[in-house]
Amino acid sequence: MSHSTPRASRRNFLKGAGCLTIGFVLLGAGSLAAETPKGPELPGSLQDNPRINAWLEVLADGRVRVLTGKIEIGQGIRTAVAQIAAEELDMPLERVEVVLAETGRTPDERYTAGSASIEQSAMSVRYAAAAARQKLLVLAAAQFKAMPSQLELRNGGVRTTDGRQLSFAQLLDGQQLQDEVRLPIRLKPKADYRYVGRPILRNDVERMVRAEEYYVQDLRFPGMVHARILRPPTYEAKLESFDTKALKKAVPGVLQVVVDGSFVGLLAEREYDAKLAQDFGRLHARWSGGRALPAGQPLAEHLRQLPAIDKRTTDKGNFNETDAAPTLRANYFKPYLMHGSIGPSCAVALLENNALHVWTHSQGVYPLRDSLAKLLKMSPENVHVKGVPGSGCYGHNGADDVAADAALLARAVPGRHVRVQWSREDEHAWEPYGSAMLFDLEARIDPKTGRITHWKHELWSDTHSSRPGGSPEKLLAAQYLAQPLLPKPEDDISGGIYRNSEPYYDFPAVRVDTHYVQGPLRVSALRSLGAFGNVFALESFMEELAVKAGQDSYEFRLRHLKDERAKAVIRKVRDMVQQEKLAPREGLGVAFARYKNQAAYCAVVAKVVVAPEADGSTIRVAKIWSAIDAGEVINPDGLKNQTEGGLIQAASWTLNEEVHFNAHQVTTRQWEQYPIFRFDEVPQVEVAVLDRPTEPPLGAGEAAQGPTGAAIANAVFHACGKRIRQLPIRPEKLLA
Structure with missing residues (x-):
């Protein structure tokens, strides 16, 4: 168009x-x-x-x-x-x-x-x-x-x-x-x-399918100015020199260059000229070294060694350390994950008559308003923020940051709309990621009853939310101004870190120890927060215990549940795969969770095909089944769509996705280095909704993520006999 x-x-x-x-x-x-x-x-x-x-x-x-x-x-x-x-x-x-x-x-x-x-x-x-x-x-x-x-x-x-x-x-x-x-x-x-x-x-x-004007990325206003941001090559690098005269000579279409400390904005009448200016700046601007990243050791080991704030977030039952040794111990790992928004972040801002107007795909227009007002030293009443859907979201991506970019640049051209569009490299390198997490689990099974009596879960994680929330220092641009605003580390452990770390099962003794660390990369909320990692570890471990005890995967879980609604989704998904036939090197894996232990119930079964090592050892998810109970259902199609999307996204996280970095910078800056599922990799999905119209509606948009990762890991084990405890589950790990 x-x-x-x-x-x-x-x-x-x-x-x-x-x-x-x-x-x-x-x-x-x-x-x-x-x-x-x-x-x-x-x-x-x-x-x-x-x-x-x-x-x-x-x-x-x-x-x-x-x-x-x-x-x-x-x-x-x-x-x-x-x-x-x-x-x-x-x-x-x-x-x-x-x-x-x-x-x-x-x-x-x-x-x-x-x-x-x-x-x-x-x-x-x-x-x-x-x-x-x-x-x-x-x-x-x-x-x-x-x-x-x-x-x-x-x-x-x-x-x-x-x-x-x-x-x-x-x-x-x-x-x-x-x-x-x-x-x-x-x-x-x-x-x-x-x-x-x-x-x-x-x-x-x-409207989306027809590519009609729908997203914030589609907004155009008369006389609008386009802008790009020149980012440093790595975290905390400072601008040492940038020849703006040479830039304007090389790209005559540049309207204005805004330099405030190490924040550099490039404005042009045409979007293409703004992009050319950004390319020029990447080649010619000089920056200080910035902060080194810990690339010399496995990330899981690094997390364990970091200083931590420690908190026992669950402690019930009697733990007598002189009792019998644990039946099983295992540790699991989840890497940094990107939001992977299909459309890079974008915002439009207009400063007119001492009032700032912002169009944004932020998930919180009021908290963003308060953050921008403080950043620009304006009254909140003079800041108007309108939410417009963005092309991809899945949590706290770059939406708030790009809105701050646009607001800062709008001051340079009052009376004109300023549209800031991040590039794919901007998005991949600078968005706040979902935190890496490390888990140690151990449990004890009573040999007489075959039931779990003691359960310990210890985890290490960075925060799972650094949303601005009225704090301008959490906006990316604010940290690079001549008078920078720098975020302070959290002084307590947020619940997002240990979300779903406490088993929903009925175990007599449960202990969860949480360690909040500050990892090397910028992080914030990614869909389901800590639940994806915690449920991946918890339900993988449940399957390992069932195998060790020689018990059926479904019955083992059912025996440890009291909640009939929880049992119902497990039984339903078992019925859905009852007639499924398995060929050699194919496996089914099951997992269950109740999101946040108080929202929707979700059980997942994944069918995985693992090619023999002689054939290159590929892993393919053929189909995923899910049964979900979200209480009263307002729109069954909407609930199914949310669950289907969650299944596919989590499958991509589980098999493909991982943020990589070297000692200087994040290296996964394009889709080639950070592959998400392509259409030919997307599995078939089948979702059964257990409608309970007499019950209150329950949050369901993030219920499928955790069970999906564990179900796939469990299916891989049943397909080839190899247990992978560190995500992503790549074929080369089967050979190790």
């Missing part, structure tokens, strides 16, 4: 923020809800933003606009919240519009993370819409001189039994519901659902 024609306007991105809101006082909250049963506790997002109009507005044409502080990152939040609002308000789905994260416009829900979009944002919309339903009935009852119980909501209005009807817009007369949402609230009976629980198609997917 042509880049010469403006394809978006600031007006289109800023419109729709002028609704008048007033409070209604016809009846107090107690009177409104006097006949309703007491429900569960309100979602945390709703407690933080308790008024109806924080979540939905009635438009003049009778449509309803839903506001969510979450951003669309592939989880289908736009479709899910539309389904929920349409359901509670008994109106056509196509009459519901959804506005995603935008400061000053939508609720402050912090980050779109932790598989909490449905649990928090969508459920907040459910209660707000239900409260709106109650209020609309009360208002209509006053108009019709009838009892609320004699009225019904239908097609965007309130109707009497004799056919009289008022639309929502007529009832509100241009105003909005500002009542506070309080329990108890009568939710729509599930038996009457028309939308929730149905596989409603996502309209945004067609």
Whole structure:
């Protein structure tokens, strides 16, 4: 598509923020809800933003606009919240519009993370819409001189039994519901659902497939300036010299060069000229040496030797060191992993009339606003951040950093939009990675009962979240300014490190020791945080114990579980592969976890084919099955899609992915050095959803990652008899 024609306007991105809101006082909250049963506790997002109009507005044409502080990152939040609002308000789905994260416009829900979009944002919309339903009935009852119980909501209005009807817009007369949402609230009976629980198609997917304007990378504004950032060759290197006059002579299209300490921004009218300027700078700028990286020893050994903050994060049961020796000991390792976003990070910023506007695919528009305000020494009220979907996310990638780049450069050309696009090399070399992790496990099995009696899990890991969160020093650019802002090390262990380290199984004695270290590379949140590594180690070890005890893989796990829902997903996935036939050098492996030990239940079986060593010893994942229980399902297709994507992504992590570095810099700077699954490597996937409509919805977007890695490792063992405990599981490790 042509880049010469403006394809978006600031007006289109800023419109729709002028609704008048007033409070209604016809009846107090107690009177409104006097006949309703007491429900569960309100979602945390709703407690933080308790008024109806924080979540939905009635438009003049009778449509309803839903506001969510979450951003669309592939989880289908736009479709899910539309389904929920349409359901509670008994109106056509196509009459519901959804506005995603935008400061000053939508609720402050912090980050779109932790598989909490449905649990928090969508459920907040459910209660707000239900409260709106109650209020609309009360208002209509006053108009019709009838009892609320004699009225019904239908097609965007309130109707009497004799056919009289008022639309929502007529009832509100241009105003909005500002009542506070309080329990108890009568939710729509599930038996009457028309939308929730149905596989409603996502309209945004067609736009992606057709390569229409959808992502932040697609934004174009009239008179927009393009920019690239000249990064140092390695961490903490300082700019010593850069001949900007030679640059402008070599690339006449350069509009401006911004140099602030070791932060270098290159602005041009054309994107191609900005890229040429970056290439020139990489060849001619001179930098100091920077920080050396520990390339002389295996990373797992390095992690174990680093100074650590130690914490016993689980300690239950009786550990008597004079008891019998452990039945088995093993250690496991997960390397640094990239987010591997298909589209490198991008942002647009505009400084105009002392106000900063930023378009970003950050997962937290409000925390980013606060960080940028401090970085630029502006009032947060003068910083407006609008979330726009990005091409790939999977956690805290470069989105916040590139937004800071754009904000800093916008000061150089006030009144003009500045678009900063990272290159593939920028993304691979400078994004914050998922932390490397090391695990030591040991367990004791009672020889009489065949059950595990003692379990120890010791792990070493860097942090799993360095999101800005209002701290500008965590933004990459801030660390390279003439007056740098440098991040301080954490003084405590975050829960993301030991997420899912405590077994969900029923073991009499469990001990988990966590060691927080500062590794050599920049790290932050990657999908599932520490759960991927912890579950890989835990479930690989469970399989090794089952084999050592001579027990069936499924029954061994079932014998150690009390939760019937956990047992159900394991039994379901076992049934799914019951008829699967295995040829020589093929194996099936199973794994299970409940994400965060409180969200969705997920069991996974992988089928792996290992070619004989004489044939080059290749490893191929032929198929993956999964059974998932996420409580009440809003959109079955959405849940399946999330799980399927998680299975494939985790399979790629398990077999292919690893960040490499030498003593000077990260060396995996292109796809050739960091291969993710190609289409011909993607396995077949089959997902069974155990819908439990009477249970609360559970976060599911990150549930499949950990079990998938362990299931593949277990399948490789059953295919060829070799246990690989260090990821990725590459063919050469089978030969070692």
